[in-house]
Amino acid sequence: MMKIFTFWRSLASFRVRIGMNLKGISADENFVDIFAGKQNEPGFKLINPQGLLPAIVDGQGPPLVQSLAILEYFDEIHPEPPLLPKDPRGRARVRALAQIAASDAHSLFTPRVRNYLGKNYGVDEAGQLNWARHWIDLGLRAIEDHLTSEDETGLYCHGDQITIADISVASLAVGQQLFGGTLTAYPRLAEIFDRCIEHRAFATAHPLAQPGAPTSL
Amino acid sequence: MMKIFTFWRSLASFRVRIGMNLKGISADENFVDIFAGKQNEPGFKLINPQGLLPAIVDGQGPPLVQSLAILEYFDEIHPEPPLLPKDPRGRARVRALAQIAASDAHSLFTPRVRNYLGKNYGVDEAGQLNWARHWIDLGLRAIEDHLTSEDETGLYCHGDQITIADISVASLAVGQQLFGGTLTAYPRLAEIFDRCIEHRAFATAHPLAQPGAPTSL
Numbered sequence: 001m002m003k004i005f006t007f008w009r010s011l012a013s014f015r016v017r018i019g020m021n022l023k024g025i026s027a028d029e030n031f032v033d034i035f036a037g038k039q040n041e042p043g044f045k046l047i048n049p050q051g052l053l054p055a056i057v058d059g060q061g062p063p064l065v066q067s068l069a070i071l072e073y074f075d076e077i078h079p080e081p082p083l084l085p086k087d088p089r090g091r092a093r094v095r096a097l098a099q100i101a102a103s104d105a106h107s108l109f110t111p112r113v114r115n116y117l118g119k120n121y122g123v124d125e126a127g128q129l130n131w132a133r134h135w136i137d138l139g140l141r142a143i144e145d146h147l148t149s150e151d152e153t154g155l156y157c158h159g160d161q162i163t164i165a166d167i168s169v170a171s172l173a174v175g176q177q178l179f180g181g182t183l184t185a186y187p188r189l190a191e192i193f194d195r196c197i198e199h200r201a202f203a204t205a206h207p208l209a210q211p212g213a214p215t216s217l
Numbered sequence: 218m219m220k221i222f223t224f225w226r227s228l229a230s231f232r233v234r235i236g237m238n239l240k241g242i243s244a245d246e247n248f249v250d251i252f253a254g255k256q257n258e259p260g261f262k263l264i265n266p267q268g269l270l271p272a273i274v275d276g277q278g279p280p281l282v283q284s285l286a287i288l289e290y291f292d293e294i295h296p297e298p299p300l301l302p303k304d305p306r307g308r309a310r311v312r313a314l315a316q317i318a319a320s321d322a323h324s325l326f327t328p329r330v331r332n333y334l335g336k337n338y339g340v341d342e343a344g345q346l347n348w349a350r351h352w353i354d355l356g357l358r359a360i361e362d363h364l365t366s367e368d369e370t371g372l373y374c375h376g377d378q379i380t381i382a383d384i385s386v387a388s389l390a391v392g393q394q395l396f397g398g399t400l401t402a403y404p405r406l407a408e409i410f411d412r413c414i415e416h417r418a419f420a421t422a423h424p425l426a427q428p429g430a431p432t433s434l
Contacts, residue, residue, distance in 0.1 A: 049363075049366070050321070050355075050362070058306075062310065062367045064310075066316040066317065068320075069309045069313040069316055070313075072308065073309035076308065077305050089275075089278055089281075091293065095283065095289055096282045099283040099285060099286055099320070100267065102320065103285075103319065107320050107321055107324045107325060108324060113325065121340060121344065121348075127338065130337075134333070142266065142267040145267070146266075149266070149279070150279045
């Protein structure tokens with residue numbers, strides 16, 4: 001059986017869990033407490049030397065890492081329901097929205113970045129929170145601009161089917177909530193997020209629905 | 218004809234230029250001076266409201282943004298030579314290596330991030346340089362770990378054909394050089410980078426080979 005290395009608070013793991021739920025993929029869950037630094041211990045470094053979550057072990061071959069690469073892998077080995085549209089332009093748009101959320105925003109406020117700011121630049125907790133909020137806001141704003149100005153937006157980020165864009169946007173929206181913010185400044189995104197989070201695949205993957213999570217924000 | 222919005226110093230534009238060269242795709246080049254802040258002026262914001270390079274205008278429909286999404290688009294509309302292997306696991310590995318370079322490393326040291334560190338956290342130029350060097354080093358180290366420990370590594374990052382992984386790794390390696398570093402600590406990566414940069418598609422796309430670039434580092 002497939003193994004996933006995950007943690008309730010990891011937004012990248014949240015993305016992968018949503019994909020697994022949508023595709024009906026099950027895996028043995030292995031929890032790696034990133035608040036306790038378990039991702040940097042030798043045991044996990046054997047799985048992912050980069051010390052980042054999530055990682056997937058699926059049969060022979062090196063572990064699979066990087067949430068967006070894993071989601072594309074799921075889409076290729078389990079094509080239904082598709083997580084990308086059929087046309088190249090649509091696929092490019094969906095992948096770009098996913099990258100804005102995961103790469104331009106989320107990468108900038110992961111624990112390793114906030115810790116580095118604290119340790120090497122003397123940035124206190126309030127400063128680290130402001131840092132996270134700034135990049136989350138820019139990411140949500142950029143996505144809202146795409147959603148409101150482009151005709152391809154539908155019930156979801158791209159038309160009326162859930163794609164990798166919705167998964168990534170949902171992870172950033174939950175990040176905003178985990179850091180104490182709201183989505184009121186991004187109404188189109190908020191409407192799509194509300195639709196996503198009502199879906200069982202998103203709801204059961206939610207960080208706060210995972211073992212070890214606090215009962216509320 | 219396709220239009221590309223680009224700048225010599227943009228590593229994400231470098232990735233897209235390599236892909237265009239490999240595929241034989243030509244485009245009208247529009248230079249956006251990110252050192253002069255042109256990416257934040259209304260003219261370019263109409264193309265990409267996020268104010269980031271590169272962007273591609275290809276016929277009707279919204280501009281294409283995000284270098285990795287654009288490279289996948291090129292690969293779908295011009296399948297030869299392929300920039301991804303055929304098997305889903307190989308594709309996942311290639312996409313993961315590309316994400317490590319572009320998302321986990323490059324996203325953290327773009328001009329907007331360094332400027333924000335300077336303006337809001339009082340980090341001087343030396344501190345900004347250290348910041349960039351730190352994330353570049355972690356990215357190169359993570360990629361070197363994959364390249365040395367995984368059998369899939371060949372003449373290039375994945376087997377003996379150029380993929381999106383090589384394009385992304387080359388952009389990070391050039392970033393290291395632009396910030397005054399070397400690749401000696403990452404010998405397998407350096408060997409692959411040397412092979413890439415001898416290729417005409419990489420050499421002619423190099424930041425220092427573009428209009429407006431300084432004649433040397």
